[in-house]
Amino acid sequence: SRFRVKVSSLCHRALAWALRLVRGKVCVRSIHAFVFSNCTHGKADSVLETFDLYAGTHPSFCISPQTAEAVDEVVRRVRPSRVLELGMHCGYTSVRLLRLLPPAGRLITVEQDPLTAELGEEIILVSGFKHTQFQVLTSSSAEAIQTLHSHLEPDKETNLLALETEQLLSPSGCSVLLIHREQRAEEIRGVLDHIRERVDCFCIESELQFMTEISYRKENTRTDK
Numbered sequence: 466s467r468f469r470v471k472v473s474s475l476c477h478r479a480l481a482w483a484l485r486l487v488r489g490k491v492c493v494r495s496i497h498a499f500v501f502s503n504c505t506h507g508k509a510d511s512v513l514e515t516f517d518l519y520a521g522t523h524p525s526f527c528i529s530p531q532t533a534e535a536v537d538e539v540v541r542r543v544r545p546s547r548v549l550e551l552g553m554h555c556g557y558t559s560v561r562l563l564r565l566l567p568p569a570g571r572l573i574t575v576e577q578d579p580l581t582a583e584l585g586e587e588i589i590l591v592s593g594f595k596h597t598q599f600q601v602l603t604s605s606s607a608e609a610i611q612t613l614h615s616h617l618e619p620d621k622e623t624n625l626l627a628l629e630t631e632q633l634l635s636p637s638g639c640s641v642l643l644i645h646r647e648q649r650a651e652e653i654r655g656v657l658d659h660i661r662e663r664v665d666c667f668c669i670e671s672e673l674q675f676m677t678e679i680s681y682r683k684e685n686t687r688t689d690k
C-alpha cells in the first residue's frame with residue numbers, strides 16, 4: 466500500500482506538471498510565498514536567485530535564463546534611465562531591470578491583475594528598491610498608456626503602436642523589448658510583420674526564440690542596417 470501511495474503521489478505530480486505545461490499558468494501566490502520566505506531581504510541578486518530556484522522546479526514559470534541574459538545585455542548596452550514594462554507578473558524582470566538602472570533611473574511597470582500587482586510590488590520592495598525608483602500601475606497596458614500621456618483612442622492597436630501614437634517612444638531613439646511566450650507567437654508575428662513594413666522608424670535589432678529587440682528612431686538619423 467506504501468507503493469500505491471507513492472505511485473499515486475507520482476501520478477499527481479506528473480499531472481500537475483503536465484497541467485502547468487499545458488496551461489502555461491503560474492500561481493502568483495506560490496511564487497511570491499517561495500521568494501519572500503527564501504530570499505535575503507534587501508538583496509536584489511538573492512531575490513533573482515530565489516526566482517531561478519523556483520523556476521528550476523516549475524518549468525512553465527518566467528523567462529528562460531537565455532532571455533534573462535539577453536535582457537541584461539540590452540540594458541547594459543542601451544543604458545536607459547527610464548523603462549516602461551508592460552505586464553509585470555511577480556516582478557522578476559522588474560527586479561532584473563531595476564538592478565541595472567542608474568541611481569536616478571526609474572521603472573514604471575504595469576500589471577492588470579490587482580493581486581499580482583500587489584504581490585509583485587512587494588517583491589520589488591523586498592529586493593531593496595524604493596518607490597522613488599519605481600512605480601506599479603495597476604491597470605491594463607492600454608489604460609496605463611492613456612494615463613502616461615493624454616488622449617489615446619480606446620483601441621485596436623498593439624501597445625507598441627499605441628506608445629508611438631502617444632509619442633512615448635523617444636524620436637531621438639529608444640529600445641523596445643518584446644518578451645513573450647510560445648502561446649503568443651502568432652500575435653507577436655503579426656506585430657513584427659507590421660514593424661518590418663515601417664523601415665522608416667523601426668528596426669529589428671535581434672530575434673531570439675522568446676524575445677525581440679526593436680529600436681525606434683523618428684528623426685532623420687537612422688542609417689539603414
Ligand SMILES: C[S@@+](CC[C@H](N)C(=O)[O-])C[C@H]1O[C@@H](n2cnc3c(N)ncnc32)[C@H](O)[C@@H]1O
Pocket residue numbers: 527528551552553554555556557558559575576577578581604605606607646
Ligand atoms: C508572462 S507575464 C509577464 C512576465 C514578467 N514580465 C516577468 O518577466 O516576470 C504576463 C503578465 O502580464 C499581465 N497582463 C496580461 N495582459 C495585460 C494587459 N493587457 N495589461 C497589463 N497587464 C497584462 C498578466 O496578468 C501577467 O501577469
